[in-house]
Amino acid sequence: MKILGISILMFLLLSGISIGMDSLLGFDLKTSFKNAVNPFLVMEVTEIIIFYFLIIIWVYCSIRLFLIKRSKKR
Known part of the structure; x- marks a missing residue:
């Protein structure tokens, strides 16, 4: 269960960092989420x-x- 919790925590933290970096670059929240899930869309x-x-x-x-x-x- 620790592995599952750590994996989910890492996913959330890394996604947050990615969205945070996009917002620092000046993208709006919708574009930041789109950039985060783009690999899954293709x-x-x-x-x-x-x-x-x-x-x-x-x-x-x-x-x-x-x-x-x-x-x-x-």
């Missing part, structure tokens, strides 16, 4: 499927590991 269908599949595997493994550790504690 993906093809197969790339999107693989991307979501990897995220699902990552979340599943993290939750499974957390549940295994929790059951061993008891």
Whole structure:
């Protein structure tokens, strides 16, 4: 669960830095968000499927590991 939390925290911090840098460059908030998600907008269908599949595997493994550790504690 620590890995999941750290990964989400890193994602949020890095996205915040990216949006903050765009706003310092003079872009409005809408353009900053558009620049942050632009790599995901140009993906093809197969790339999107693989991307979501990897995220699902990552979340599943993290939750499974957390549940295994929790059951061993008891």
